[in-house]
Amino acid sequence: MRYNKLLAGVTALVAVATVAGCGTNNTSNTANTSNATTNTNNVSGNTSGNASTTANVQLAETGSSLLYPLFNSQWVPAYHKVAPNVQLTAASTGSGTGISDATSGTADIGASDAYMADAQIAQTPDMLNIPVAISAQQIMYNIPGVTGHLKLTGPVLADIYEGKIKYWDDQAITSLNPGTKLPHLQIVPVHRSDSSGDTFLFTQFLSDTDSNWSKTISYSTSVSWPGVQTAIGAKGNDGVVAALSSTKGSIGYVGISWLAKGTQAGLGYAQLKNKAGNFVLPTTANIKAAATQGAKHVPSDERVSLIDEPGANSYPIINFEYLIVKDDQPSAAKATALKNFMKWAIDPSKGNSSKYMTPVNFLPLPSNVYAKSEVQIQKIHG
């Protein structure tokens, strides 16, 4: 009897282990199943003589939390009317997860605020980085008694985040702002604690404008922030705005879609020195000016930084928002559906129109970038 029980126990353990073992392969299994479904649909579509566009296709998007509102509340409902046979789903997981999901095939589209690194592309050369929109970022601060827009430069910001500039009345800051009375208040640099496209943008700006930062910290979606005693890491743009508004003397970088909420919370935002030496605000006109300059040097794979562009009015911290897709899709039906959606998304009269972009604070692509994105989209095949 005891032996029987033991045997049952062992069998059960083996059974559980087998199930658990299957669990680790889960992602590839799901991907396979969905491929199989698409294939069947494709076959049935072909046999009935219809074009593959009428077969039901599922397109899954994961990634950037900044792009999520554009997908979830704008593009998904709008595109459902355009192509009812395509089931587009969106999930906010963070850019890094979006890229790895698209690479592994878990998702069809990975949304990312940052383009893929050279090392990643070398590993997975079949990934396309396709810009779909333009975003920007502002530097916000909480200094009691200071009204108007403080003038700041990349090197000064780098020194603040490295802990070299400790007080707001430091000579480096006062000399940039001759008319402004700055208090003797300790600076609290706030950075994003989570992985973030905003960190990528900000650190890229510091790397481009400050050679020491470029050598020591460099840029990424997470960097090794210098150990400054007062420094705070906060989660998400909402966390940064909360930390800024509750902490006197704080400074931080915030995505442009949070500008209104930040100013409502009593924060100021800075004029930044651009390449031409002018101090500029993140207005729509200044962001567009920078985007137009940046569009001139976009390479064919479109992985490019738009930081610190030339031009008198160019705002220095802007970027492309990317959709990351595989060029070789598992089936012709999926490839066609993906191509059609991507073309729709970047079309200035369709997905890229201000109707969808303005509510989420993005700007449409400049026209010559549109052409380059289209060439990349054509590379997608089944």
Place this chain on the structure above:
Amino acid sequence: MRRVSGASKAADRIFQVATAICAGSPVVFLVAIAGIVVYQSIPTIQFMGLHFVSGTQWNLGSLYGAVTKVHGHEVPAGASYGALVFIAGTMLTSIIALIIAVPISILTAMILAYQVRGALGFVLSILVELLAGIPSVVVGLWGILVVAPWVSHHFGIFIKDILGFIPFFGGNVGSGYGLLTSGIVLAMMIVPIITSTTRDLFLQVPLLAREGGLGIGMTTWETVRYISIPYIRDGFVGAVALGWGRAMGETMAVLMVSGNAMNILPQNLYSPISTMAAFIANQLDSAQTDATGMAVHALSELALVLLVITLATNLIARWLVRPRGARRKVGVSR
């Protein structure tokens, strides 16, 4: 005797297998999780060695730069993984949480067990248990909106004024995001666990013993102090260990109020810090963009260290409880 039917035998067999699967699954899960974490950590263990637990600099390296080869491992240029800051953060926040939570829990449990009766006792007990059910992100939000400003403007300054002569208690109180706030928030999350367990323990103290205490002229406090507390001590150590484990593993609430410091050890009680659990949650997304994969291995090793420390505290707690007399054990066995 009636013959057992085939169907009944089969049902019995299915029942046996089903119970065995269910009973076996926790073991399998523990082994599977530990196994995967260990396996994933191996490259970083080889790459960093002991420096992983003694180093204070955590750098994923230049993910957009060149890949270098160090000791046979491909890593992004400049990569170095030193987790001491996060280990210290986890230990310090959870210990502060225990220092706050243990007295509160004992006194609350005592009141709930001995002092309030009927409807009031019932309502209070329910409230304590409801506290345990508050999602940690809600506690974290409360931490950001209420505790952090309060620590920054009032409580931190109060502590500093009274205990500032002790090195770690002085210095800059700062923004309120940091060690003390994290400890307070964690304390609030573990008080319900410790309290409800301790209340049940107090209720198991034989009435005869307590009445005897009162009978020889002890006050209520003396009865608790000299009869109840010694009686429940073993179980109470277990309750504290349970709360400690929870405090070390808590992620979201700490992530929201800790200030998420990196590359710097806490300078005082108010310094921004980060814990292992919160740091893993923060960095995983970027780690996945590391083409060499080393960043994910590093976070795995961090998870391994957290797992080992949590299991170690549990084992130590068990060891503390073990060598007691059998009589008490009957009363408090759980």
